[in-house]
Amino acid sequence: MDTDDMTLDLAQAFPDSPADLRRLHEKLAAAAQRDGILDVAYRTVDSPVGPLLLAATDAGLVRVAYASENHDTVLQALADRISPRVLSAPARLDAPARELDEYFGGRRRGFDLPLDWRLSAGFRRAVLSHLAEIGYGQTASYAAVAALAGNPKAFRAAATACATNPLPVVVPCHRVIYSDGRIGRYLGGPEAKRALLTLEGAQ
Amino acid sequence: MTGKQPFEAVVTEHGATVLRVCRAVLGPADADDAWSETFLAAMRAYPDLPDGANVEAWLVTIAHRKAIDVTRAAARRAVPVAQTPDDATAPAADSPGGGLDSLDGDLAAAVARLPAKQKQAVAYHYLAGLPYADIAAIVGGSADAVRRAAADGIATLRRAYPGVTATKNERRAQWTPMT
Numbered sequence: 001m002d003t004d005d006m007t008l009d010l011a012q013a014f015p016d017s018p019a020d021l022r023r024l025h026e027k028l029a030a031a032a033q034r035d036g037i038l039d040v041a042y043r044t045v046d047s048p049v050g051p052l053l054l055a056a057t058d059a060g061l062v063r064v065a066y067a068s069e070n071h072d073t074v075l076q077a078l079a080d081r082i083s084p085r086v087l088s089a090p091a092r093l094d095a096p097a098r099e100l101d102e103y104f105g106g107r108r109r110g111f112d113l114p115l116d117w118r119l120s121a122g123f124r125r126a127v128l129s130h131l132a133e134i135g136y137g138q139t140a141s142y143a144a145v146a147a148l149a150g151n152p153k154a155f156r157a158a159a160t161a162c163a164t165n166p167l168p169v170v171v172p173c174h175r176v177i178y179s180d181g182r183i184g185r186y187l188g189g190p191e192a193k194r195a196l197l198t199l200e201g202a203q
Numbered sequence: 204m205t206g207k208q209p210f211e212a213v214v215t216e217h218g219a220t221v222l223r224v225c226r227a228v229l230g231p232a233d234a235d236d237a238w239s240e241t242f243l244a245a246m247r248a249y250p251d252l253p254d255g256a257n258v259e260a261w262l263v264t265i266a267h268r269k270a271i272d273v274t275r276a277a278a279r280r281a282v283p284v285a286q287t288p289d290d291a292t293a294p295a296a297d298s299p300g301g302g303l304d305s306l307d308g309d310l311a312a313a314v315a316r317l318p319a320k321q322k323q324a325v326a327y328h329y330l331a332g333l334p335y336a337d338i339a340a341i342v343g344g345s346a347d348a349v350r351r352a353a354a355d356g357i358a359t360l361r362r363a364y365p366g367v368t369a370t371k372n373e374r375r376a377q378w379t380p381m382t
Contacts, residue, residue, distance in 0.1 A: 013310035086209035
Protein backbone atom coordinates (compact mmCIF):
# COMPACT_ATOMS: atom_id res chain seq x y z
CA MET A 1 0.00 0.00 0.00
CA ASP A 2 1.35 3.42 -0.92
CA THR A 3 1.12 5.54 2.18
CA ASP A 4 2.77 8.61 0.68
CA ASP A 5 -0.46 10.02 -0.69
CA MET A 6 -2.53 8.77 2.18
CA THR A 7 -3.41 10.66 5.24
CA LEU A 8 -4.61 8.42 7.94
CA ASP A 9 -6.86 10.61 9.96
CA LEU A 10 -4.79 10.50 13.09
CA ALA A 11 -5.98 13.98 13.93
CA GLN A 12 -9.16 12.38 15.27
CA ALA A 13 -7.16 10.42 17.74
CA PHE A 14 -5.25 13.50 18.92
CA PRO A 15 -7.89 16.22 18.84
CA ASP A 16 -7.45 19.95 19.17
CA SER A 17 -7.68 21.12 22.73
CA PRO A 18 -8.00 24.90 23.04
CA ALA A 19 -8.53 24.78 26.81
CA ASP A 20 -5.33 22.73 27.25
CA LEU A 21 -3.44 25.13 25.00
CA ARG A 22 -4.62 28.14 27.00
CA ARG A 23 -3.47 26.48 30.21
CA LEU A 24 -0.10 25.56 28.67
CA HIS A 25 0.28 29.12 27.35
CA GLU A 26 -0.23 30.55 30.85
CA LYS A 27 2.35 28.13 32.20
CA LEU A 28 4.76 29.15 29.44
CA ALA A 29 4.35 32.85 30.26
CA ALA A 30 5.06 32.17 33.95
CA ALA A 31 8.11 30.03 33.14
CA ALA A 32 9.47 32.61 30.69
CA GLN A 33 9.09 35.32 33.34
CA ARG A 34 10.83 33.11 35.91
CA ASP A 35 13.70 32.38 33.50
CA GLY A 36 14.16 36.02 32.52
CA ILE A 37 13.39 35.49 28.82
CA LEU A 38 10.05 37.31 28.72
CA ASP A 39 11.50 40.37 26.95
CA VAL A 40 8.13 41.94 26.09
CA ALA A 41 4.90 41.01 27.88
CA TYR A 42 1.58 42.32 26.64
CA ARG A 43 -2.15 42.31 27.18
CA THR A 44 -5.11 44.35 25.99
CA VAL A 45 -7.58 46.20 28.18
CA ASP A 46 -10.94 47.72 27.33
CA SER A 47 -11.36 51.45 27.84
CA PRO A 48 -13.81 54.22 26.96
CA VAL A 49 -11.45 55.12 24.08
CA GLY A 50 -11.42 51.57 22.74
CA PRO A 51 -9.17 48.57 23.40
CA LEU A 52 -5.67 49.54 24.48
CA LEU A 53 -2.62 47.35 23.99
CA LEU A 54 -0.25 47.49 26.97
CA ALA A 55 3.31 46.18 26.65
CA ALA A 56 6.05 46.06 29.25
CA THR A 57 9.69 45.04 29.46
CA ASP A 58 11.22 44.08 32.79
CA ALA A 59 12.09 47.80 33.15
CA GLY A 60 8.50 48.96 32.96
CA LEU A 61 5.64 49.93 30.71
CA VAL A 62 7.11 50.46 27.24
CA ARG A 63 4.08 50.91 24.95
CA VAL A 64 0.42 51.84 25.09
CA ALA A 65 -1.34 51.57 21.73
CA TYR A 66 -4.75 52.49 20.42
CA ALA A 67 -6.65 50.09 18.17
CA SER A 68 -6.27 52.64 15.34
CA GLU A 69 -2.53 51.93 15.36
CA ASN A 70 -3.29 48.22 14.65
CA HIS A 71 -2.13 46.12 17.59
CA ASP A 72 -0.54 43.44 15.37
CA THR A 73 1.56 46.10 13.67
CA VAL A 74 2.58 47.49 17.05
CA LEU A 75 3.57 44.03 18.32
CA GLN A 76 5.64 43.44 15.20
CA ALA A 77 7.36 46.80 15.75
CA LEU A 78 8.13 45.79 19.35
CA ALA A 79 9.58 42.50 18.09
CA ASP A 80 11.74 44.41 15.60
CA ARG A 81 12.91 47.14 17.95
CA ILE A 82 13.20 45.39 21.31
CA SER A 83 13.13 41.60 20.96
CA PRO A 84 11.07 38.94 19.14
CA ARG A 85 10.49 37.29 22.52
CA VAL A 86 7.06 38.91 22.75
CA LEU A 87 4.36 36.97 24.58
CA SER A 88 0.83 37.57 25.76
CA ALA A 89 1.46 37.59 29.53
CA PRO A 90 -1.13 39.61 31.44
CA ALA A 91 0.42 39.35 34.91
CA ARG A 92 3.20 41.85 34.21
CA LEU A 93 0.57 44.38 33.13
CA ASP A 94 -1.62 44.07 36.22
CA ALA A 95 -0.56 47.39 37.76
CA PRO A 96 -0.88 49.45 34.55
CA ALA A 97 -4.25 47.84 33.83
CA ARG A 98 -5.50 48.65 37.32
CA GLU A 99 -4.27 52.26 37.22
CA LEU A 100 -5.79 52.85 33.79
CA ASP A 101 -9.08 51.42 35.01
CA GLU A 102 -8.99 53.83 37.96
CA TYR A 103 -8.09 56.73 35.66
CA PHE A 104 -10.94 56.04 33.24
CA GLY A 105 -13.27 55.62 36.22
CA GLY A 106 -12.32 59.10 37.45
CA ARG A 107 -10.66 57.72 40.57
CA ARG A 108 -7.05 58.48 39.58
CA ARG A 109 -5.40 61.73 38.45
CA GLY A 110 -1.82 60.58 37.91
CA PHE A 111 0.07 57.37 37.16
CA ASP A 112 2.58 55.80 39.46
CA LEU A 113 4.21 53.21 37.20
CA PRO A 114 7.76 52.33 36.18
CA LEU A 115 8.18 53.43 32.56
CA ASP A 116 10.63 52.13 29.97
CA TRP A 117 11.46 55.10 27.75
CA ARG A 118 13.56 53.22 25.22
CA LEU A 119 11.21 53.83 22.29
CA SER A 120 11.82 57.57 22.32
CA ALA A 121 15.11 59.42 22.25
CA GLY A 122 16.68 62.86 22.09
CA PHE A 123 14.51 65.94 22.07
CA ARG A 124 11.30 63.90 21.71
CA ARG A 125 12.12 62.05 24.88
CA ALA A 126 12.94 65.34 26.63
CA VAL A 127 9.54 66.69 25.61
CA LEU A 128 7.67 63.57 26.75
CA SER A 129 9.47 63.44 30.07
CA HIS A 130 8.12 66.91 30.90
CA LEU A 131 4.49 66.22 30.06
CA ALA A 132 3.66 64.91 33.52
CA GLU A 133 4.23 68.51 34.73
CA ILE A 134 0.98 69.49 33.01
CA GLY A 135 -1.53 68.69 35.71
CA TYR A 136 -4.72 66.64 35.42
CA GLY A 137 -7.40 68.67 33.68
CA GLN A 138 -4.91 71.30 32.48
CA THR A 139 -3.69 71.96 28.94
CA ALA A 140 -0.50 73.47 27.56
CA SER A 141 0.53 74.70 24.11
CA TYR A 142 3.16 72.98 21.98
CA ALA A 143 5.37 76.08 22.38
CA ALA A 144 5.06 75.90 26.17
CA VAL A 145 6.02 72.23 26.10
CA ALA A 146 8.98 72.98 23.81
CA ALA A 147 10.08 75.57 26.35
CA LEU A 148 9.77 73.04 29.19
CA ALA A 149 12.08 70.77 27.23
CA GLY A 150 14.61 73.58 26.88
CA ASN A 151 14.00 74.84 23.35
CA PRO A 152 11.08 77.29 23.09
CA LYS A 153 11.45 77.62 19.31
CA ALA A 154 11.10 73.90 18.67
CA PHE A 155 7.33 73.75 18.85
CA ARG A 156 7.08 71.69 15.65
CA ALA A 157 9.44 69.10 17.08
CA ALA A 158 7.42 69.20 20.28
CA ALA A 159 4.25 68.52 18.27
CA THR A 160 5.93 65.56 16.56
CA ALA A 161 7.08 64.23 19.94
CA CYS A 162 3.51 64.34 21.22
CA ALA A 163 2.10 62.78 18.05
CA THR A 164 4.52 59.85 18.31
CA ASN A 165 4.29 59.31 22.07
CA PRO A 166 4.79 55.56 22.68
CA LEU A 167 2.96 55.84 26.01
CA PRO A 168 -0.26 57.76 25.33
CA VAL A 169 -2.72 58.31 28.21
CA VAL A 170 -0.06 57.46 30.80
CA VAL A 171 2.29 60.15 29.46
CA PRO A 172 -0.34 62.87 28.94
CA CYS A 173 0.35 64.17 25.45
CA HIS A 174 -3.43 64.64 25.16
CA ARG A 175 -3.04 67.74 27.36
CA VAL A 176 -0.97 69.50 24.69
CA ILE A 177 -3.02 71.53 22.19
CA TYR A 178 -2.51 74.48 19.85
CA SER A 179 -2.46 77.90 21.50
CA ASP A 180 -5.44 78.89 19.35
CA GLY A 181 -7.46 76.06 20.86
CA ARG A 182 -7.24 73.57 17.97
CA ILE A 183 -6.84 70.11 19.38
CA GLY A 184 -3.90 68.90 17.27
CA ARG A 185 -2.75 65.47 16.15
CA TYR A 186 -3.21 62.43 18.36
CA LEU A 187 -2.31 58.76 17.92
CA GLY A 188 -5.77 57.68 19.00
CA GLY A 189 -7.52 60.26 16.82
CA PRO A 190 -8.98 63.63 17.82
CA GLU A 191 -12.12 62.03 19.34
CA ALA A 192 -10.01 60.09 21.82
CA LYS A 193 -8.03 63.22 22.70
CA ARG A 194 -11.26 65.16 23.25
CA ALA A 195 -12.69 62.29 25.32
CA LEU A 196 -9.68 62.30 27.66
CA LEU A 197 -9.79 66.06 28.09
CA THR A 198 -13.54 65.85 28.80
CA LEU A 199 -12.96 63.06 31.31
CA GLU A 200 -10.42 65.26 33.08
CA GLY A 201 -12.80 68.23 33.01
CA ALA A 202 -10.53 70.43 30.90
CA GLN A 203 -12.40 72.98 28.80
CA MET B 204 12.26 46.35 7.95
CA THR B 205 10.26 43.54 9.36
CA GLY B 206 12.17 40.74 11.05
CA LYS B 207 10.91 37.81 13.05
CA GLN B 208 7.31 37.75 14.05
CA PRO B 209 6.50 38.00 17.78
CA PHE B 210 6.97 34.66 19.56
CA GLU B 211 3.29 34.77 20.48
CA ALA B 212 2.50 34.19 16.79
CA VAL B 213 4.73 31.07 16.81
CA VAL B 214 2.80 29.68 19.78
CA THR B 215 -0.53 30.51 18.13
CA GLU B 216 0.39 28.95 14.79
CA HIS B 217 2.20 25.84 15.98
CA GLY B 218 1.06 25.19 19.56
CA ALA B 219 -1.72 22.78 18.60
CA THR B 220 0.41 20.76 16.19
CA VAL B 221 3.25 20.41 18.67
CA LEU B 222 0.78 19.27 21.33
CA ARG B 223 -0.62 16.60 18.95
CA VAL B 224 2.90 15.42 18.20
CA CYS B 225 3.84 15.29 21.88
CA ARG B 226 0.66 13.34 22.66
CA ALA B 227 1.28 10.89 19.85
CA VAL B 228 4.92 10.31 20.77
CA LEU B 229 4.62 10.35 24.57
CA GLY B 230 0.97 9.74 25.42
CA PRO B 231 -1.27 12.19 27.25
CA ALA B 232 0.43 11.97 30.65
CA ASP B 233 3.84 13.33 29.62
CA ALA B 234 2.78 15.45 26.64
CA ASP B 235 2.16 18.63 28.64
CA ASP B 236 5.65 18.60 30.13
CA ALA B 237 7.23 18.02 26.72
CA TRP B 238 5.17 20.87 25.18
CA SER B 239 6.16 23.25 27.98
CA GLU B 240 9.83 22.34 27.75
CA THR B 241 9.73 22.65 23.98
CA PHE B 242 8.23 26.12 23.86
CA LEU B 243 10.36 27.43 26.72
CA ALA B 244 13.53 26.23 24.96
CA ALA B 245 12.25 27.57 21.64
CA MET B 246 11.52 30.99 23.15
CA ARG B 247 15.00 31.09 24.65
CA ALA B 248 16.65 30.32 21.30
CA TYR B 249 14.19 32.25 19.11
CA PRO B 250 16.27 35.44 18.64
CA ASP B 251 19.06 33.31 17.13
CA LEU B 252 16.86 31.33 14.75
CA PRO B 253 17.86 32.31 11.21
CA ASP B 254 15.25 34.36 9.35
CA GLY B 255 13.33 32.22 6.91
CA ALA B 256 13.95 29.00 8.86
CA ASN B 257 11.21 26.35 8.82
CA VAL B 258 9.70 27.08 12.23
CA GLU B 259 7.58 23.92 12.37
CA ALA B 260 10.55 21.64 11.64
CA TRP B 261 12.60 23.57 14.20
CA LEU B 262 9.90 23.11 16.86
CA VAL B 263 9.52 19.38 16.09
CA THR B 264 13.30 19.03 16.38
CA ILE B 265 13.19 20.56 19.85
CA ALA B 266 10.09 18.54 20.79
CA HIS B 267 11.86 15.34 19.68
CA ARG B 268 14.77 16.03 22.04
CA LYS B 269 12.48 17.04 24.88
CA ALA B 270 10.39 13.89 24.38
CA ILE B 271 13.57 11.81 24.75
CA ASP B 272 14.41 13.69 27.96
CA VAL B 273 10.89 13.21 29.32
CA THR B 274 10.94 9.49 28.42
CA ARG B 275 14.29 9.00 30.17
CA ALA B 276 13.11 10.88 33.26
CA ALA B 277 9.93 8.77 33.32
CA ALA B 278 11.96 5.58 32.97
CA ARG B 279 14.15 6.56 35.90
CA ARG B 280 11.20 7.03 38.22
CA ALA B 281 9.09 4.22 36.73
CA VAL B 282 7.74 1.42 38.87
CA PRO B 283 7.84 -1.77 36.77
CA VAL B 284 4.39 -2.69 35.47
CA ALA B 285 3.08 -5.25 33.01
CA GLN B 286 4.71 -4.78 29.63
CA THR B 287 2.57 -3.65 26.75
CA PRO B 288 3.13 -5.93 23.76
CA ASP B 289 4.87 -4.33 20.79
CA ASP B 290 2.72 -6.07 18.26
CA ALA B 291 -0.64 -5.92 19.93
CA THR B 292 -3.49 -6.43 17.53
CA ALA B 293 -6.35 -5.69 19.88
CA PRO B 294 -7.01 -2.55 21.90
CA ALA B 295 -5.85 -2.73 25.48
CA ALA B 296 -8.59 -2.85 28.07
CA ASP B 297 -7.45 0.33 29.71
CA SER B 298 -6.41 2.56 26.89
CA PRO B 299 -3.59 5.12 27.15
CA GLY B 300 -5.84 7.32 25.05
CA GLY B 301 -7.82 7.65 28.29
CA GLY B 302 -11.02 9.62 28.12
CA LEU B 303 -11.16 9.54 24.34
CA ASP B 304 -14.00 7.70 22.69
CA SER B 305 -13.85 4.18 21.33
CA LEU B 306 -12.21 4.33 17.92
CA ASP B 307 -10.21 7.52 18.53
CA GLY B 308 -9.06 6.34 21.93
CA ASP B 309 -8.21 2.93 20.49
CA LEU B 310 -6.25 4.51 17.69
CA ALA B 311 -4.32 6.67 20.17
CA ALA B 312 -3.62 3.51 22.15
CA ALA B 313 -2.45 1.72 19.01
CA VAL B 314 -0.12 4.61 18.18
CA ALA B 315 1.21 4.42 21.75
CA ARG B 316 2.09 0.74 21.17
CA LEU B 317 4.10 1.37 18.01
CA PRO B 318 7.89 1.04 18.29
CA ALA B 319 9.52 4.43 18.93
CA LYS B 320 10.92 4.91 15.41
CA GLN B 321 7.58 4.16 13.77
CA LYS B 322 5.70 6.33 16.24
CA GLN B 323 8.04 9.26 15.56
CA ALA B 324 7.88 8.79 11.79
CA VAL B 325 4.08 8.62 11.85
CA ALA B 326 3.71 11.64 14.18
CA TYR B 327 6.23 13.87 12.45
CA HIS B 328 5.01 13.01 8.96
CA TYR B 329 1.26 12.64 9.38
CA LEU B 330 0.61 15.03 12.28
CA ALA B 331 3.30 17.69 11.77
CA GLY B 332 3.38 17.31 7.98
CA LEU B 333 7.18 17.17 7.71
CA PRO B 334 8.79 15.55 4.67
CA TYR B 335 10.76 12.32 5.29
CA ALA B 336 14.10 14.04 4.64
CA ASP B 337 13.42 16.59 7.38
CA ILE B 338 12.39 13.82 9.76
CA ALA B 339 15.59 11.89 8.96
CA ALA B 340 17.58 14.98 9.95
CA ILE B 341 15.76 15.02 13.29
CA VAL B 342 15.74 11.33 14.23
CA GLY B 343 18.86 10.18 12.38
CA GLY B 344 19.14 7.62 9.58
CA SER B 345 18.04 8.01 5.99
CA ALA B 346 14.88 9.45 4.50
CA ASP B 347 14.13 5.97 3.10
CA ALA B 348 14.42 4.42 6.53
CA VAL B 349 11.99 7.00 7.89
CA ARG B 350 9.60 6.35 4.99
CA ARG B 351 9.69 2.63 5.72
CA ALA B 352 9.15 3.22 9.45
CA ALA B 353 6.15 5.42 8.71
CA ALA B 354 4.74 2.87 6.25
CA ASP B 355 5.23 0.03 8.75
CA GLY B 356 3.58 2.08 11.46
CA ILE B 357 0.59 2.94 9.29
CA ALA B 358 0.29 -0.70 8.18
CA THR B 359 0.20 -1.82 11.82
CA LEU B 360 -2.45 0.76 12.63
CA ARG B 361 -4.53 -0.37 9.63
CA ARG B 362 -4.21 -4.03 10.59
CA ALA B 363 -5.39 -3.23 14.10
CA TYR B 364 -8.12 -0.85 12.94
CA PRO B 365 -9.25 -1.60 9.40
CA GLY B 366 -12.24 0.66 9.99
CA VAL B 367 -10.08 3.66 10.71
CA THR B 368 -10.65 6.69 8.54
CA ALA B 369 -8.09 6.74 5.77
CA THR B 370 -8.57 9.50 3.24
CA LYS B 371 -6.66 10.12 0.06
CA ASN B 372 -6.34 13.87 0.43
CA GLU B 373 -3.56 16.45 0.43
CA ARG B 374 -0.92 15.81 3.01
CA ARG B 375 -1.56 18.29 5.76
CA ALA B 376 1.26 20.70 6.28
CA GLN B 377 -0.54 23.01 8.65
CA TRP B 378 -3.40 22.97 11.08
CA THR B 379 -5.83 25.76 11.69
CA PRO B 380 -4.19 28.07 14.23
CA MET B 381 -5.91 28.32 17.59
CA THR B 382 -7.74 31.57 18.11
